[in-house]
Amino acid sequence: MNTSITRRQFAALMGGTTVASTLSLPAFAQDGKTLVFALPGLVGNFEPHTWVGFGDTVHVMDTVARGLTHMDFDNPLPQPAVAESWTISDDGTVYDFTIRPGLTFHDDTPIDAAAVKRTFDRMFDETDPTRPDASFAADNLGGANVKGFDTPDDMTFRIMLNAPDAAILGRLTRPDMIIISPTALEQHGKEIGLNFVSCGPYKISSVTPNERAVLEAFDNFYGGKPAIERVVMQVIPEPVAQMTSLASGDLDVTNLIPHSNVDRLEAMPGIRIEQSAAFISLTLAMNVEVEALSNINVRRAVSLAVDRQAIIDEVFFGKAEMPGYITPAAEQGYAPEHMELSRSDTEAARALLEEAGAVGTELTLISENQGFWPRLGQVVERSLNEAGFVVTVEYLDTGTFNAQLFDKTAHELAFVQRSAFFPDPDGRFSPLYGSSTSAAQEITAQTSLPEQAELDARIAAANAESDPEARGRLYVELNTFMAEQMMPVAALVNTFLPVAVSDDIQGVNANALGTYRTFLENAAPAN
Amino acid sequence: MTGPLVQIENLTVRYPLGGGLGARGVLGLAPTNLEVQRGELLAIVGESGSGKTTLGRAMLRLIPAEGAIHFDGTEIIGLGRRELAQMRSRMQMIFQDPYSSLNPQKTVGRTLSEVLAHVGIPRAERRARAEELLSQVGLGADAYPRLPRAFSGGQRQRIAIARALATGPDLVVADEPVSALDVSVQAQVVNLLLDLKAERGLTMVFISHDLGLVSAIADRIGVMYFGRLVEIGPAARLSRSPAHPYTALLNDSMPPPSVAAARATLEAAAQTGAVELPSLMDPPRGCPFAPRCGHASASCRETPPALHPHPAGGLVACHHPLNTD
Amino acid sequence: MPTTRADQHRFRLPTLTGALRLLPWLVVGLLIFAAIAAPLIAPYDPIKNVGSPMLAPFSPGHPFGTDGFGRDQFSRILHGLGPMMFVSVGAVALAVAVGGAVGLISGVMGGWLDWMIMRAVDILMSFPLILAAILVLVALGASTFNLMLAVAISQIPIFARLTRALAAGEVVRDYVMAARASGFGMLHVMVSEVAPNILRPLLVQATSVVAVAALTAAALSYLGMGARPPEPDLGYMVKEGQELIFIAPEQTILPGLVIAIFVLAISFCGDQLNEREGG
C-alpha cells in the first residue's frame, strides 16, 4: 500500500469487514462541537466504588466525575481539583482540604465539605444503605490506615491517618475517589450507578448500554466549561473497526488500536499518533513456592533469558521501551542503572541454569488469550526455551486467567500488567508487593521469602517520606533491593496505549490516555 | 401330538397413526379366532388391503398384536424375547416381494449360513447344508457366493424359500409368494412350495388374492374383508358354494376388482348418497360389507355379524348367508 | 436423501462438467499430500523464528514471506494443513460413528426410544453448531484434539438424524422382517442388516460435512479455541494476521485462502458423490 492513501480510501478498503460497527455511529462527528471516543465496552452503570466495566469505570468515570485532587500527567504531583488547596500536619497524618467555593454538582447541588464527607463515609461505613456490594474504594484510599474524616468548617474536609502516607494525594486522583452528589445519593441509593451525578467536566446526557454514552459539557466545571460541547463515547471493541472508523472520520480519539498499526495510521493524513510516556509495565511473575522457581538463581535466569528486544520488535512493533525494574522511566523512583537489573543475556541465563542444575526445567506460563498477550506469550516462550527452559504457555480467557493468577496453586509463571492510574512511586509497590496484598500472597507467593519483611519495612519507610527528592531516592533503592535480593518478577518491557487523534481535535491529554485515564476537558476543535 | 398347530384367539392388530407417543391407531386386524391344523394348507384370500399380510405377520408375532397365539401348545404373545427367539425357527415366512426380502448387501451364501449358524449348525457343516438347501429349491451351488442382484425374481423367491427352510420350520406362512413374479414362473414356484410341503410335512398358510389358484391347492380357505375373517371352510365348499356374499363376489370376478376400482365405484355411489364408505379409522357399526352387498338388510347396518357354523361346513360371518340349503 | 441442516446452510455450488470435474479431487489430493509431506517439503521449522525480518515480503527464500515473528509463512501454512484435516476429517468420522450409532438405534428400535432420542437431537440442533462447539471447548480447554472433539460433538446430531432417517427407511423393508423371522435380535438387525445398507449414503453425506467441519474448526481457531500458539493453525493465523491487515494483508489473506480452497474443493467432491448416489 502506498502512503498517500487518503482516509476515505482507506475506509473504503476496509469497509467490507467493518460495516456493521460503523453503521451504528450517529452522525455526530466532524461538526466541530462533538468528539467521538471509542470504548471497549459499556455496562451503563457508573457506580464508582466497585468495578463494573472497563468503559464505565475507566473512561466514562474520568470524563463525568472529579475528586479532591487531579493528576494531569504533565506535572508528576497531584493538582487541585474540587479542593483548591490543602495543608498537611507536621506529622503527616492530617490532611485539610479547602473546598473550592461556588462549585456545584451536575444537579446544581452545591459542593461543600459535608457533601464530600458523604461520599467518603460511604466508602468506609459498611452499614450505609447506599453502599454497593463488594465496595473496594476504602482499600484504594488506604484501608485501615485511614482513621476517619471530619469537617472542621463548611468548606474544609479533613482526612485523618494513623501513619503518614505520602501517596494519599495521588490516591485521591483515582476514578473511584470522585465526589458523588449527596442529593442523587439520597434519591437513588444503591442505584446511584444508573443515575450517576458528580461534578466532572461533562455530564451524562444519555446512556445506551453496549452502545454509547452521550455526554454534554458542564457549565460550572471548576476548570471552566470545556470547549467541545459534546462527547460521544461509542462502543467499538474491535481494533480493526476502530481503525476504519478513525479513517472514515467517524471516530476522533481512541487509545485501543494495536501497536502494530501505529506507523500505518501515523502516515495517514488527518490522523496523528500522540506520543505518550510508557506508564504501562509488563512483568513476568514467578511463583516462588513452585519448586523449580524457589531458587533465586533460576528466577534470575528467567529474567536474563527474556529477549526484551524481541518483545519490543515483535509484540509492540517498536512501541515499547526497555524497563528498569519495577518503576518505569517516566516515574519517580527510576534510575538508569536499573536497566542492568533487567538485562537480557541468553548465555548468562544458560550458565546460571547449568550451575543450578536446572537445565530442562519445565514451567507453565499462563497468559490471556486476547490482545497482545498471545504474541507476548510466544516470544517469551521462545526466548526462555532458548536458554534451556521448557516452557508451555496456556492461553486463557480473562476470567479463567484472573482466577488462576490469584491462586498460587494454579500457576507457575504469569503475565502481570500494571498501569498507573496515577504515577506515584508507591503505587508500583504497596498494591503488588506488600505482604498484606493478595498479589504478594498469591501471584508471586513472595510472602514466604525471608526478605519480605525487609521489603515491607522499606516500602513503609519510602511512603512515609514526604520530601519528594528523598522519597524518590528511597524508591530507587527499593527497586534495586527487590531485584537483587528477591526477584519475584522479571520486568519485561514498558509500553503505552497508542493514542490516535483526529487532526480536527487538539488538546487531548495523551499521557493520561496512554495509561487508561480519560481527561478530555482541554480538548478543543483545531482551527 | 394332537390338536391344531396354531390356534389364535381374538388376535387384534392396531397400526399406530402418525408418529410420536400415544398416537391413535387404525385397526389392521379386528379380533380374529382361527385354527391351523397340522399338515394342512390353509389359504387366506381377500382383496388387497383386506388384512391378509397383517394376519400372517401377527400370527408369527412379527408385528405387535393383542390376543393369544398358541403355537404347538405354547402361547407366544406373552413370551419373553429369549423364549420367542427359540420358537422363531419353527415358524417361517416367505414374503411377497423377493426384491425387498433379501438383503442386497449379503451374498446368498452369507444369508443362508447366518441363519444356519443362528439355529446352531456347526461352522464346518454350514456350507454343505446351504448348498443342499439351494439344490432343494432348484438352484445350483454356484448361487452361493453371489449377491441377490444377480438373480431374477423367481430365483430370488427360491432363495427366500431356501432361507425359510434353513431353520427347519413346522409352519411356513407364504404371503402372496408368487404375485410379484412373472406369470411364466408362478406355477413353478407354487409347485416347488407344494413339493417341499409334502416332502417335509410342513403346515402352510398360503396368502393370496387369487381364489381360483388357492381353491386348486388348499385344504381350507379363509376369506378376509376389511380386516376381518368373514368366511372359512373347506376349499371345495367355498369355491363351489360360497356362503358369504363377498366370497361369491370373489368367485365371480376373477381376477378380483382392485381396491382402487372398488373404491372408485363406491365413491361414485357415495356421491349419490347410496352407500357409505367403510374406513379403517372409523369403522362402520354394522357389517363392513353391507354397503357393497346386494342382500344387506337393516340389521346388517346395525349389528356386525359374528362367525357362525355353516350347514355345508366351515364358518361364515353373515346375517344372510348364501347356499344354506 | 433427507436434507440435513448442513445442507440447508450450504451455498449451492455450480455443477462442474467435463475435465473440470477432476479438479476438486486433484486439489484435495494435493492438499492431503502437502499435509502429509509437510515435514519434508517445508523449508523451515514452522515455529522457529528464522532470523529474517518480520513481515518480510514474498521472496524465493520465503515464498509467502514471513509473519510478525519472523517465521516462514509458507512452512507455517504447510504445517497448518495437517491439523485442519485432522480436525475436520476426524470430527466427521467421530460424528458419523457416534451419531450413526445413535441414529441407527433410534431408527431401528422406533417407538418411545426413537421419540426420546429424536427430541434430544432436536434440542441439540436448536443450538447453533458453533455455540455447541464453544461450550464444549470452554469445558475442555483449547487444543487441537479438543477442537476436533468439539466439532465432532456439534455434528453428532446431524448424523444422528440423517442415520435415523436412512435406517427408518430400511427397517420397514422385508429383509429386516425376514431377519427377525429367522430369530435374529435387534443388534444383528442394526449391525448386520441395516448398517451396510445405509453406509454409502452416509459416507457421501459425511464428505460434504467435512467442509462444514473445516469451517467450524477454522472459526473456533480464530476465536483462539484451537491449537495453542505457536503451533501453526490456519484459523488462528487468520486471526493473528487480521490486526496487521493494513500493513501486511497477506498475513490474514493467505491462510484464509487455503481454508477456502480446501472447503470449496471438498464441497465440490461431496456434490459429485451426491450426484452419483442419486441425491
Ligand SMILES: Nc1ncnc2c1ncn2[C@@H]1O[C@H](COP(=O)(O)OP(=O)(O)O)[C@@H](O)[C@H]1O
Ligand atoms: N405398517 C402399517 N401401518 C399402518 N397401516 C397399515 C400398515 N400395514 C398395513 N396397514 C393397513 O392395514 C390394512 C391391511 O393391510 P395388509 O394386511 O397389508 O392387507 P393385504 O395384505 O391384505 O393387502 C390396510 O388398510 C393397510 O393400509
Ligand SMILES: [Mg+2]
Ligand atoms: Mg399383503
